[in-house]
Amino acid sequence: MNQPFIDLLTPFLPHLGDRPLTEDSRLHDLGMNSMKAIDLLFAIEDGLGVSLPDEDLNDATFATAGSLWAAVQRAGAAEGDRRAAA
């Protein structure tokens, strides 16, 4: 996970405290509820400039920091491919 992603995700995890965020960190256990998850999705799309595809909109994507990071990377790569093709 890169630092901009960690910086973006951390404010949505009120129970993280001083612990490091790892790919195995379970978002629900760290305080992520539905309302925060919706705001997080807004932040990802606005802040990182990627839009998660419909097939990645599921509970597995939002299960851990690592699963969300993987979806963001896939969306970023697809966005890059679209730009290159344009």
Add this chain to the structure above:
Amino acid sequence: MSVSAVREPTTGAGSRLGALPADASGADLWRVLGAENRLAGVYRGNDPRRGVDTAALSALLTDLDRRFGVGSTLAVTVPLATCLPLLAAGTGPAARTLADSLDGRTVVALAATDENSGCDLAGLDTSVSFDGEHLRLDGTKRWITNATTCGAVLVLARHRPGPHFTNFTWVLVPADAPGVRAEPAGTELFDGSGTGHLTFDGVRLTRDHVVGGTGRGLTAFAAHIATERLAGALWAGALCERVLRDTARHLGRRGDGDGVLWEKEGIRQRWAGALLRSRQHRALTESLAEAVAARRDTSAAALLKASAGETVAHVLDVCAHLQGAHGFRTGGPQQLRAQGALFGIGGGTTEVVLGIVAETAPESGAEERP
């Protein structure tokens, strides 16, 4: 303080709108506003995708509140604040319906609240299932504005079981599609709003009637209900100021001994207390409007919704009491009190939005709890 402390609005109305009778329905208002190109004008750059122009929206709602009933104004507010921006995220049928709506040729209803789950949208039962290029919709929605007058309905449905926020999807349903049934709600409080209940029984449509993408139902709802809450706050401010003006005018004319009621200090203070609440609501709305309109700030929108519900209840309670028996006339503040309860219930109860405020307020220390 003079009785003119709350100024009359100076916004004008288009000629055709001004020609409508005071009891015109929301569907009539929508048709005329569209024909006069006043619907697109509430959005930045006349584009619903860019969010609302707060000043333009406020001017329109103030105008409608002054001229027409609560039900009819409600019937314009909901599609303007929520349905059209939602449709703007779609293509195909959604894009065509958006164009028809902006021109006033059709009204779109927003059907989110389910028969049994109420404000708990994650618990709704209305379902959409997919079969190749088609979808099937089943469920019941209750207390839906424009249900009996709309040409199409935006329906929030689940495509997967479970409460996760990605399990919900918007579907655009033509009101005349086989399997759609509308019945009026049993109420006299919202004349002109077309409020009713909608049943979807095996409604079959092509898959391009999904709006905004599968799994984006609650996300889109969160973004656009914020705008509806801003619209409600703007309307609440206009409503309170209108009733305060009417009440001051009544008190200035109502005889009491050798003078008029307005000269009694206790009455003036009670009226001024209500004016204070109204002005506080107006100031809060102005301070948070940009955050909601430009950044879809759900916390700010929740605060505005809570303020609108509580301010309308307080101001109408005071004004209804100050007007005495006169307040019971048709369309008077006693009737408005019952209608005004809508501000504390529709689109999320005051308790629900205060919960959001507590959850998101930095001062709550939520992030410090284990």
